[in-house]
Amino acid sequence: MEMELQLLPLRWRGLLARISDLLLCRWTCRNCCQKCFDCSCCQTNEDEVEILGPFPAQTPAWLISSQNEDKDGDSDNTISELPPTLEDVSPDRRRSSSDTSRSTHSLTRRISSLESRRPSSSLIDIKPIEFGVIGAKKEIVQPTILRKTYTPDDYFRKFEPRLYSLDSNSDDMDSLTDEEILSKYQLGMLHFSTQYDLLHNYLIVRVIEAKDLPPPISYDGSRQDMAHSNPYVKICLLPDQKNSKQTGVKRKTQNPVFEERYTFEIPFLEAQRRTLLLTVVDFDKFSRHCVIGKVSMPLSDVDLVKGGHWWKALVPSSQNEVELGELLLSLNYLPSAGRLNVDIIRAKQLLQTDMSQGSDPFVKIQLVHGLKLTKTKKTSCMRGTIDPFYNESFSFKVPQEELENASLVFTVYGHNVKSSNDFIGRIVIGQYSTGAPESSHWRRMLNAHRTAVEQWHSLRSREDCDRVSPASLEVT
Numbered sequence: 001m002e003m004e005l006q007l008l009p010l011r012w013r014g015l016l017a018r019i020s021d022l023l024l025c026r027w028t029c030r031n032c033c034q035k036c037f038d039c040s041c042c043q044t045n046e047d048e049v050e051i052l053g054p055f056p057a058q059t060p061a062w063l064i065s066s067q068n069e070d071k072d073g074d075s076d077n078t079i080s081e082l083p084p085t086l087e088d089v090s091p092d093r094r095r096s097s098s099d100t101s102r103s104t105h106s107l108t109r110r111i112s113s114l115e116s117r118r119p120s121s122s123l124i125d126i127k128p129i130e131f132g133v134i135g136a137k138k139e140i141v142q143p144t145i146l147r148k149t150y151t152p153d154d155y156f157r158k159f160e161p162r163l164y165s166l167d168s169n170s171d172d173m174d175s176l177t178d179e180e181i182l183s184k185y186q187l188g189m190l191h192f193s194t195q196y197d198l199l200h201n202y203l204i205v206r207v208i209e210a211k212d213l214p215p216p217i218s219y220d221g222s223r224q225d226m227a228h229s230n231p232y233v234k235i236c237l238l239p240d241q242k243n244s245k246q247t248g249v250k251r252k253t254q255n256p257v258f259e260e261r262y263t264f265e266i267p268f269l270e271a272q273r274r275t276l277l278l279t280v281v282d283f284d285k286f287s288r289h290c291v292i293g294k295v296s297m298p299l300s301d302v303d304l305v306k307g308g309h310w311w312k313a314l315v316p317s318s319q320n321e322v323e324l325g326e327l328l329l330s331l332n333y334l335p336s337a338g339r340l341n342v343d344i345i346r347a348k349q350l351l352q353t354d355m356s357q358g359s360d361p362f363v364k365i366q367l368v369h370g371l372k373l374t375k376t377k378k379t380s381c382m383r384g385t386i387d388p389f390y391n392e393s394f395s396f397k398v399p400q401e402e403l404e405n406a407s408l409v410f411t412v413y414g415h416n417v418k419s420s421n422d423f424i425g426r427i428v429i430g431q432y433s434t435g436a437p438e439s440s441h442w443r444r445m446l447n448a449h450r451t452a453v454e455q456w457h458s459l460r461s462r463e464d465c466d467r468v469s470p471a472s473l474e475v476t
Helices: 002-007 010-023 061-065 067-072 094-116 152-157 178-185 400-405 436-447 462-468
Strands: 189-197 202-211 231-238 240-246 257-265 275-282 290-298 308-313 326-334 339-348 361-369 372-378 389-397 406-414 422-430 453-458
Touching (some): 178 308, 189 275, 202 231, 202 275, 290 308, 326 406, 326 422, 326 436, 361 389, 422 436, 422 453, 422 462, 436 453
Antiparallel strands (some): 189 202, 189 308, 202 257, 231 275, 275 290, 326 339, 326 453, 339 389, 406 422
16 A cells, blocks of 8 residues: 555545545544544653643744743753653653643743743732641741730720719610609600691691699709699600791690690702701790600601600609790991991790780891990880791990990890789890890991891890899899
8 A cells, every 4th residue: 555655646546535534533543543533643642741732823923932032041040840751751641742742841831931030019008928838747947927915004094984883863764664753853744746747848746745744843952832833735756956846835734734825837859858846845934944844756666657646754854944935136336327237027935924925026236335224125025926026126325345345235135014024035245245145246247338137046045144244233
């Protein structure tokens, strides 16, 4: 057969070799003429180094440029484990695996050479983890972890003793039932209801009645009789305590029946974030009104649309006395005319002085130069209200050189026909102001000539004003 192939022309000989390679060598080994899956020549040796690819079909330029440098090679660029030598390979495979081992070893050396030339700078400055070599005892060195050691003093210093102290008086109100609160404080109970009107977008609060209210405390600390018990209820939606409402005063009773209904114009979603606060107050014409107790209920805990009725036990309030009310004023100074203009706009939530009709409040304005009273004016009297609207203007002659020594005293009274007028509250604005809000209002007016400056002021008691302002002592 070989003789016949040699006699054929060279052109035909090459063609037959290609056909034989195409038909036979796809399935037959050219070295041993056996099937490839049975041939030991074509089996993969587990000792051979596996090259992870895929590598490009053409050798990259950077690999060719480094080929000449790798020829000389030094001991530093060699790898620790070399591919199997020719002696370790079986004689039948020595011919086919020698070329593969040689190319594998060469490529591995080139890759290790390039890895050694990479820059050694790290992006993150961290301490490298060092591992020990597994020795005869197979002791593995774990990475070192730096931990802060705590002494017993440091450990216990993190605790706050006040949070873990046993205090019998620090009971949580929320954890007590109404019966437990009633037996502990004995302040009585309040009956009320709530419901939200989705059609008109307002909240309805109905104060129905109260029972077993304690009588007020006298000046010597003892309880008075039922004849001095004159309760009423103030209603507000926290955190807005300024826009509150209040019921009428029920005379000489510890079980008052109010049956009064109030509405708060507020969106439904906003109402769910508010807390209903009901404060039961005892009316005292000749002294400041005293708070008996309070009930607070988050509106998010109830079904506002469906509504409901509740009996709630009263708990003590940190506010022992009721606020006297607020007054809205506007000040304006004209330097060219030397005139100090004052506008009494309105007041709200004034202390009630009349048990049956609320109050008949009016405001008295007095100008004091230094410590001398020079001028007095007053507004009209608003009948039967604790939220009066005045909108009245007054003008005082004050030269600019005397302005720094001037003070304005505003006093709110409740009109009384049978006796002297009932004092409600007072503030002083000017040289002898009664507090920081009053001083701020005066400075704003001085810095804004010919411009009206408005501000709300909380009324103070006569004793507080006389203690801090000499101008309050000069007026009646």
